[in-house]
């Protein structure tokens with residue numbers, strides 16, 4: 001591309017104030033004609049743990065590849081750390097730690113030797129402090145005890161952690177993690193999540209993709225939701241779900257009668273379970289009126305309330321689809 005660092009635009013302070021990652025009308029159409037990402041406007045605030053959420057095939061990996069300068073957009077722009085990608089890829093990537101599609105490891109080398117090789121591949125790293133740097137990264141991800149084992153003997157979770165350690169060999173302003181807990185057991189997932197929280201508490205912005213809604217709710221401060229290549233919504237996680245009304249839950253021994261009354265009162269999607277009836281309350285209905293109607297019909301009510309809406313409720317409300325559908 002004939003890129004030189006001389007005529008590369010300086011990091012733009014105003015641009016970065018807008019976000020560590022900013023995409024405008026970002027679009028990718030693959031050669032076969034598949035429109036994988038369609039007009040994406042993404043803004044990732046500095047210091048956030050940003051969840052990039054979507055069912056399989058919704059365009060997450062394609063977007064991440066464009067963010068990292070691995071593939072060219074068909075149209076639209078990407079700025080990472082205030083600089084345009086892929087043009088500024090050489091100056092941006094050293095400040096970005098990435099874990100994409102599983103780390104590339106040498107199975108015949110130990111975890112420690114893999115990291116020593118990674119570190120040696122970085123022309124800016126000082127060989128005199130290499131061992132100390134690698135030891136610190138191993139410690140950080142909890143792999144010190146297993147550092148001498150060959151990488152091929154590592155579990156999937158240990159491989160992910162080794163990949164994270166490689167991303168942490170130098171201080172990073174941004175970490176980009178593609179499905180970091182994919183294939184891990186619940187314990188491994190918890191460990192990676194707590195590591196992500198710890199990194200974020202040091203001020204690193206973390207951008208991670210996931211197809212797991214509850215994972216995003218547990219670890220992320222902000223999220224963007226994708227469906228079929230398009231952005232459905234983005235913002236602080238608390239606000240995304242707050243915009244959606246949660247489900248009405250009535251606890252009662254008179255399940256059949258309660259279900260009948262609620263339907264009659266215009267409640268949608270009424271589901272009767274054992275000692276519990278749930279449903280969707282229309283916007284205009286006052287909950288107090290519903291409660292009064294139940295009491296009038298002599299339904300014995302043990303509990304009456306609205307469950308907090310989850311991100312999944314928000315997704316379903318925004319797309320009219322279940323979250324698990326493959327794109």
Ligand SMILES: Nc1ncnc2c1ncn2[C@@H]1O[C@H](COP(=O)(O)OP(=O)(O)OP(=O)(O)O)[C@@H](O)[C@H]1O
Nearest residue numbers: 030032034036054055056057058059060061062063
């Ligand atoms: N190299 C490619 N050539 C053609 N089509 C592709 C290519 N890579 C991905 N696609 C298509 O683009 C769409 C988006 O895929 P992408 O991998 O970005 O989604 P994703 O959200 O990351 O899904 P997953 O979680 O399954 O990886 C899919 O329909 C996929 O089949």
